[in-house]
Amino acid sequence: MGAAEASLVERYLEHVRVEKRLAQRTVELYALDLQKLSGHAAQAGVELLQVQNAHIRRWVAQMHGGGRSGRGIALILSGWRGFYTWLGRQGLIASNPVQDVRAPKAARPLPKALSVDDSVQLAGYQNDDNDPWLEARDAAMVELLYGCGLRVGELVGLDAVAGSAARGWVDLQAGEAHVLGKGGKRRAVPVGAQALEALQHWLALRGTLSEQPALFIGRHGTRLTAQSIWQRLKRRSLQAGLATPVHPHMLRHSFASHVLQSSGDLRAVQELLGHANITTTQVYTRLDFQHLARAYDAAHPRARKKT
Incomplete structure (x- = not known):
């Protein structure tokens, strides 16, 4: 960097330090x-x-x-963009070469999913030392979340019985959960035998503690919040012996x-999850491939190098 360029950089840094009052670390x-x-x-x-703009794009590609x-x-x-914006205000350049350059998009992280064994371990966990009322409620919540793929907001919105004002409910006879999803879209999701059994047990103990129509309530008879369900599930997963809080x-x-x-x-999974666009569901194909790759590595005689 020549003396003239070094002077420009120092002037700019002084500008952001004094006039923009940015922190020293920045x-x-x-x-x-x-x-x-x-x-x-x-x-x-x-x-x-x-x-020029072409230089910036080339350097971005090199960094990537x-x-x-x-x-x-x-x-x-x-x-860089801030520096060239300042140079433009000083009348030293005609256009900002960084103005329309964007960084490459980061790869979308895979959603975190439990193994089948861990999921079954959590769903089948019973805490005999727990309050039977709380135990029945929490077990039913886990069964619906894992057995139906509900969002926590959909679970919170379930009522004990169907009604004109209900956001969602479970039809025990039909074995279906009717939920209100994102965008106000309703869908019906099959409820498996284990989840139905857990729900019937919970409803028998839930009783008539409150006039609150919510399916899942706390000790004071009020509808459980999403935060409460997060806390109960995290605690239950650790009690069940899972290494990762769920x-x-x-x-x-x-x-x-x-x-x-x-x-x-994939289409069926899209419908069950209530995704408006199948591209949202396609992320699970990457999880499925990971599962297949692990099975291949573990089972195929040519998958691993001999030591």
Whole structure:
């Protein structure tokens, strides 16, 4: 970096330090980003004031190819963009070469799902030392979350009986849960035999403690909140001996993954989950492939190298 360019960078850093009043650590990060920019420009044989949009895109591709994350590149681009915006205000450049450049999108993380064994262990767990009323309620909640793939908001919205004002309910005779999903869309989900048995046991103990129509209530007769269900499920999963604390959406992911593993029917899983777009459901095919890859590695005689 030449003396003139170094002077420009120092002036800019002084601007963000004094006029924008950014924290010292932020200013230090900006300085590091501009060092990277100067290094790229030097390698390309261009001055900072001569950098074009094509240069920026090439350097982004190089950083991405070198393994830098999309988030890391986005932060660097933010620093560069601010520098060239300032240069434009000083009348030193005609256009900002970073203005329309975006970092590569980060790969969407896979949803966390339990193994079949862990799911069955949690669903079948019984705490004999627990209050029978709480035990029956929590067991029924787990069975519905894992057995039907419900969202926690859909579980919270269930009433003990069907009604015109009910957001959702379970038809025990038909073996169906009627829920109100995202976007106000209603759907019916099959309820398995184990979940129906758990629900019948809970309803027998639930009694008439409250005029509250909610299916799942607390000791004071009020409808359970989503936060309460998160806390109860986390506690129950640890009591059941699972290594990872479980949250409601993890059971929804497990439901989808296990149904897809067994059936291979992506459209059916979409309907069961209430996804408006099948691309949302397709993420579970990646989980299914992971399951197949593990089975292959464990079983095929040519899958692993001999030691």
